[in-house]
Amino acid sequence: MHRRARVAVLISGRGSNMAALLYASRAADAAYDVVLVGSNNPDAEGLKLAAAEGVAVWAHDHRGMSRSAFDDLITNALLEANADYVALAGYMRLLSTEFVNRWAGRLLNIHPSLLPKYKGLDTHARAIDAGDSHGGCSVHIVTPELDDGPVLASIPVAIQQDDTPQTLAARVIHAEHQLYPRALSDYVSRPYNPEWLLEKVRTLALALPQTEESISHGAPAFRAKKGKFFAHFSDRHHGDERIALLVKTSGQDELANLLDADAELYHRPAYYGASDWIGIRLDRRDTDWEHVADWLSKSWRRTAPKSLTKLMDAADEF
Template identity: 60%
Template sequence: MLISGRGSNMAALLYASQAPDCPYEIVLVASNVPDAPGLVLAAAEGVPVFARAHTGMKRAEFDAVIDAELERRGAEFVALAGYMRLLSDGFVAKWAGRCLNIHPSLLPAHKGLDVHEAVLAAGETVTGCTVHLVTPALDDGPILGQVRVAVLPGDTAETLADRVHYAEHQLYPRVLADLVSAADSTAAWLERVRSLALALPEAEEKLSHGSPGFFVRGGKFFAYFSRDHHGDGITALLVKASGVEEQAMLIDQDPDLYFRPAYFGPSGWIGIRLDLGDIDWRHVEDWLTRSWRDSAPKRLASLPF
């Protein structure tokens, strides 16, 4: 989780995570404000914390520092909880579909700051809060959940904010739990593979051999998402090894993770199982990048990234 202040939504997510049936755990609370009160609360509850002031650093440079800490702790999702800093496009792209935020209005209404003042100025009788996925545009990502809150006669921005906070604390843990739970589904695995594959230069997708396939424009296929291919009951990523010798070596080293896929195996492709639990997405990303380089035209294969 990323915070900048007292972290009341962070606290709500943290305490909800202690329920026996909660599908997520908090591995890090990080802040761009070293003396943020929420860090004290998180540390007192035994959650690892990290803080560094962003002063004097470019946005992408600072986000790279935060990203390195997230990776070090093994984070798979990022929840913004009062994080008062815009994220760089590169950070948002890397965590696409896995970074979420809560906003104190019924989006798309009243984006940005001073939300409660805007609600009262408009004479509205209902407001609320929204949890959404983070995209480069401010408060503009796909909506994951909302709660409505009545505006009462005589409300001030402060009294309205208090009640919206209660709603936020109920909504955010439920939505995060749903998102994390859904990430274990086959459809979620495909979306994750797709986002990683299509982030590579000039990568495109089309159905091939009955599976979603990814290829380089002007080049060849470099990966397939295989689901029960030839009735094997396995969900896996198929990528190019250097040949049948490396294929055999990989299978010998880890026969649970790697396998020789039907049809593709004789050509040296390797299958990497995704249905074993605890997917190592960095490992998947590395294989996609390697396979992409082996398939891309020379004008692209030498690109540094």
């Protein structure tokens, strides 16, 4: 069983989306726990619900403070809660660029439109006035530009002939409550998703010169053209419970040193270990992809034809 992600939720009012996230997290197979509910409004109704459910709460009035100073307070609360991700759920205050950048890739929001349409406010009225057939909601990654980050998921909601912004909003909120927990769960589960992990490895491996992908021993593998395999993707193959990248070391001494240094990260593959290959565990919440890219490059150099490595060495000199 993988460790659940630790999610903090920021609200400003009643917190209905926060409640949807919180109650979804109570399912036995949930991918995350809500570890903190924070607000810029100490009177936010959602804080009472969170506290009643045993969730830590934090609140501070933002009035009279600069945006960056207030966001520093939030960051301190998030760090104290050991939050992995932050979910905005009706948080009605713009965040500083510094805060967004600090939590880049770990900060999500739900917006009441089918993004990229109708960023900002008055989304339902704008959809109705435009004669759209559907409104809806979207979950996206937060970036410094308002409502402009990558969209993770969306749900369309039909606009009826007699709809007002209020009647449409009343239906869209139901869609939001369905969408946000699912999208958040899918997103925080990526570090354990073999398809997502393989795509990350594939992108890094195929960025190396003249590299191609094929199947080796029933698993995706990568090699330089006319060269030997330099990487294998192992999705719990040969009885191993791990999802790992197998790469070539310089020999048994380096392999042994790596195992001694970090037995949680490295392991000797059952099928390849005798041939100087080592496994790097990928199904971890804190996988260092720069480290993975470095290993792919080193392994490529150890197995590629010398004609290719000479070209790469020459390019590195410039």
